[in-house]
Amino acid sequence: MSSKGEKNLAIAFAAESKAAARNAAFAQKAQAEGYSQIARLFRAVSDAESVHARRYLMLMRGKIGSTEENLKTAFKNEITANEDEYPKLIKDAVEEGLKPIEKAFSQSRDVEDRHAELYKKAMNDMLSERxxxxxxxxxxxxxxxxxxxxxxxxxxxxxxxxxxxx
Ligand SMILES: [Fe+2]
Ligand SMILES: [Fe+2]
Missing domain, CATH: 2.20.28.10 (Rubrerythrin, domain 2)
Structure with missing residues (x-):
């Protein structure tokens, strides 16, 4: 595939992933405000945006491998988030004195470590019936x-x- 094709797929994947998360948050808000029907619509659109995101990911070369490969990729991504990405974001939040953001980033960093642990366990247990x-x-x-x-x-x-x- 052309590099432009790959790049545009990556852009569309990121945009649709964001739209899915945003609409899911809008749905929760609508539900909390008592608008059940509108909440359902936001959830439906969120799901549809996820369909788009997955479709683009499938088209991106090498992004979806075998389950064994995907577990390794997912494990590595969690480690990177825990050890490299979140620490940088936390440092900036501390420097800027943004307490609620620092707390959210710090908790996410800790949770990524847990995600990595679960993936590791799954890799070891892959053939067991657990x-x-x-x-x-x-x-x-x-x-x-x-x-x-x-x-x-x-x-x-x-x-x-x-x-x-x-
Ligand atoms: Fe929690
Ligand atoms: Fe995670």
Whole structure:
């Protein structure tokens, strides 16, 4: 594929990924304000933008490998976020005295370490039959296995803030 084609796919992938996340946040807000129908619309559009994002990713050379390769890629991405990317963002937030942003970045950094741990476990367990249920903290993104904890170990959120992943 031409380098322009690759570049434009990457641009479209990033834009659609952002749109999906943004519309999901808009849906939560609409739900909280009591607009169920509008929340449903935002969720539907969010899902559709995810369809676009995945479609572009599939077209990008080498972005989707075998599951074994994808686990390795996903593990590496979490490590990079934990060790390189978030520390830089945290440093800037500290320097600028942006407390809430520093807290969010710091919790995300800690959570990426947990994500890496779960991927590592999955790589080791790939051929075993072990079945695990995951619960995601809706405040910080921490993932618990088997049952939600009383309090999130990263952000302290209560049990009710954990969402079971189907
Ligand atoms: Fe992560
Ligand atoms: Fe949390």
């Amino acid at each position: 079945e695990t249920v995951y619960y995601v903290c809706q405040v910080c993104g921490y993932i618990a296995e088997d049952s939600p904890p009383e309090n999130c170990p990263v952000c302290g959120a209560v049990k009710g803030k954990f969402k079971k992943v189907a």
